[in-house]
Amino acid sequence: MNFIYDLHRTMMSQKLILVYQGDFTQESTKSILSMAERNLDSSGEESSIKRKVFNVMVEALQNIVKHSDELVDGQIRSHAAIFLIGKEANRYSIMSGNPVQKTNVPKLKKNLEQINGLDKDGLKELYKEIIKNTTISDKGGAGLGFVDMARKSGGKLEFEFPEMNADYCFFCLKVNVPRDNE
Amino acid sequence: MEILNLEGTEDTPKIILDKKNGIFEISGRSLPEDSAEFYRPVLEWIEAYGGESNPSTDFVFKLEYFNTASSKLILDVLSALEDIKGMKILWYFHEDDEDMEEAGQEFSELVEIPFEFKTY
Numbered sequence: 001m002n003f004i005y006d007l008h009r010t011m012m013s014q015k016l017i018l019v020y021q022g023d024f025t026q027e028s029t030k031s032i033l034s035m036a037e038r039n040l041d042s043s044g045e046e047s048s049i050k051r052k053v054f055n056v057m058v059e060a061l062q063n064i065v066k067h068s069d070e071l072v073d074g075q076i077r078s079h080a081a082i083f084l085i086g087k088e089a090n091r092y093s094i095m096s097g098n099p100v101q102k103t104n105v106p107k108l109k110k111n112l113e114q115i116n117g118l119d120k121d122g123l124k125e126l127y128k129e130i131i132k133n134t135t136i137s138d139k140g141g142a143g144l145g146f147v148d149m150a151r152k153s154g155g156k157l158e159f160e161f162p163e164m165n166a167d168y169c170f171f172c173l174k175v176n177v178p179r180d181n182e
Numbered sequence: 183m184e185i186l187n188l189e190g191t192e193d194t195p196k197i198i199l200d201k202k203n204g205i206f207e208i209s210g211r212s213l214p215e216d217s218a219e220f221y222r223p224v225l226e227w228i229e230a231y232g233g234e235s236n237p238s239t240d241f242v243f244k245l246e247y248f249n250t251a252s253s254k255l256i257l258d259v260l261s262a263l264e265d266i267k268g269m270k271i272l273w274y275f276h277e278d279d280e281d282m283e284e285a286g287q288e289f290s291e292l293v294e295i296p297f298e299f300k301t302y
Contacts, residue, residue, distance in 0.1 A: 030193055047276075047279075048278055048279065048280070048281075055247065055249075058249050059250060062213070065215075136251060140216050140217065141250075142254040144250035144251075144254070152281070
């Protein structure tokens with residue numbers, strides 16, 4: 001059972017304060033949010049930072065609920081995704097990982113790269129542009145999640161797409177929220 | 183007109199739309215699973231109200247948090263309010279919540295309704 005200790009040590013060394021793996025639904029989203037909120041409250045975190053972390057968490061979690069692709073590998077069908085929060089001296093990191101079909105990767109990458117190419121004002125303009133013209137998709141999204149996360153973070157969205165198999169990549173996203181409030 | 187009264191939950195806002203008593207308020211948290219579905223009765227109520235509105239209406243937004251899918255629906259609500267005479271938006275934000283203040287400012291740039299900003 002060494003893996004338990006290994007996992008514990010990884011969480012400690014990576015400064016993870018919350019890890020959830022499994023099925024993501026609106027119900028699990030609410031539970032994860034209230035757990036994280038309690039954690040932030042008990043640590044006495046500043047309310048403006050708490051709000052930003054909460055904000056990024058909601059978008060990251062609802063992205064998984066709405067967009068994570070079901071992994072089909074032979075007999076195995078899985079919705080499993082992962083969500084993590086890290087806390088370092090100078091920042092929180094909100095991280096997620098979920099399977100996406102390879103065919104969806106280029107569009108996702110292009111979207112993220114466009115957002116990372118914009119400064120504060122550019123992001124504000126893009127946000128207003130999208131909100132004016134968007135309609136809520138069948139999946140219930142407005143197409144604003146990444147833009148909002150970038151605005152709340154004030155930094156770049158970090159992402160990678162390691163390959164899972166011939167058809168899927170694992171979309172890893174990391175959004176940092178600074179703790180030193182300017 | 184019927185009163186629209188929705189109790190707030192951990193992921194949906196409290197909503198009171200009461201023509202007779204002049205109370206029009208959306209407050210709390212908004213991150214419903216299906217934002218379009220959640221706001222549908224609100225939009226329908228406003229559409230009906232538009233046909234028989236009070237001489238003036240102060241519509242209060244006192245939101246603690248809303249997700250991006252809700253922000254689109256909030257814009258839809260504001261757009262529906264835009265055509266009603268005597269409409270004014272009272273946008274409340276917590277005094278140290280710059281993001282909520284900025285969100286209100288952005289909405290005010292997207293619709294032609296007077297906004298008044300207030301802290302709580």
